[in-house]
Amino acid sequence: MSNATPTEGGSIIEEYRYLLSKESVWGWLFLLPTLVALAVVSVFPIIRGILLSFYEYNALRPNVWLGFGNYTTIFGLPEFWNVLKNTFVWSFASVVMMAALGLGFALLLDREFKGRSIATTLLLLPWTIPFIAVALNWNLLFDFNLGMFNGILNLLGFERLDWLSRGRYALFSVTLAYVWRNFPFFMITFLAAMKGIPQDLYEAARVDGSTRLDLFRHITLPFLQPIGIVTTLLMSLWTLNHFTLIYVMTSGGPGNASMVLPVYIYRQAFRQNDFGLAAAIAVVMLIIMMGYGLVYLRLYQEEVGGK
Template sequence: MATKIGELRGFELPREYYHWLSKESVWGWLFLLPSLIALGLVSVYPLLRGIYLSFFEYDGIGEPQWVGLDHYAFILGWTEFWLIMRNTLVWAFASVVIMALIGLGFAILLNRDFRGRSIATTLLLLPWAIPFISIALNWRLLYNFELGPLNGFLRLAGISEGLPWIASSRYALFSIMLAWVWRNFPFFMLTFLAGMKGIPGDLYEAAHVDGSSRIDSFRHITLPFLQPVAVVMTLLMSLWSLNHFTLIYVMTGGGPGNSSMVLPVYIYERAFHLGEMGLASAIAVAMLAVMLTYGLIYLRLYREDVGGK
């Protein structure tokens, strides 16, 4: 009877796949089915719908009008799109580098034994628990030209009469980046700290006996052990940053002008403020292609560190 499992009209399922037809496997898929359906409704269907609409002129109300690849051809020659793409890449990758450096620095400090370490760890983790809306509104208050504490400190120190942090095209993107880094550096800090806890202490003791300095131990022991963790974290945070919407939209809405505009906010503006659903969908597909390309190249370059080889 067992040899007949998988036979259907002369076709026999390879023996290594017999477990798929076992009772446990069938029940497992049945339990997963509600989650798969929900995932399809909230993720797969919108993705396919967006790709479909990118080939149409559509305002969200009337009938979609077929335009083929016109939207994609328009995007490729659109100066504004490439300016916003540059802002998006600068926003994502510069902030990730700063987060990683700050997170690593605090992880090194918290990896030492000192009084109040648990309290310090808790306080440093607080930004990670605060909702984005609250962070955006509070940082807008911090950046207020007349009443903001940052400009108040600059005036007290005699450094400046104040900076137009989010009201100037020169500082807007950088100002939002500071808030984004403050919110997310605990993610790097906690993960780096967990990675350091997993490094065998015998390695540091052997290095000390051999006369290695702390810097040498950090370079040749700590960093190599943290590299696989860092690869995964930077990939995840880069993709999250590329796809982030809330902080930028609430703090500046992409302004002044387009100085702090990034693709997620721009897609929203085009789709729901200007009613250009088709063009917005094409921009979203282009953004998806950029993220997929980046992720695949990143994993290809560091496949040994993420367990692929």
């Protein structure tokens, strides 16, 4: 016992001494420009937005302190709760559909077949297309008179649908476009994880009489779980924070049928000129995203053992 304490103390001292070493100082100096840039483009705007949420902003006269007035206002708006519901529906549906498609195509591409490299390239193409181009092309696909989807419905004997101008279909239509563009992210991460699964496990399981479903449930899925949690977390946060596709395709309309929080914040700030209210909504959105991230990190630590 008496010998353990000095050793532990010595190790702690050595650790802090290393932080002050020449190599460590040079490392921090090389990181300094990145840290400053990160503070300028990320940390400072976040702090500025939080402070702005407590004011009534006006560019022509001094700001008026409202305290939590903006938050009281937004929580009293029925349309805010509708937008919040749309945001969660859009995020959940998009991530589930992308994960399902990505996993399905990853399982397909994990097999040997002729033309697999070409199929992989074609399936990855949507991930390389800018959101603006995706939105414009899918607007054409959903066009009432000339769109492909209505053309197929017409051939099958069904009535044409107002995909983007009817509240019943608008959010669903945008979700389809978003899923098509982003499912390759799930596909390529799942496929990479499958390549790391030892084939000996499959061979031993087949010898024991396991079916393909058994192999998938007891070998493939457990190995995919860590990367699946991380990928789902990243895509969920990206989806919650996504703006471009919905704004270009529907601008949140018709009415508020496809309105989500990022587009709602933009409308409050640059159309209603209420920057204080927009900042308050952005802070609420930040809290939601932080909570979402903490939940998934907790799940990652408990189920996977990551730190």
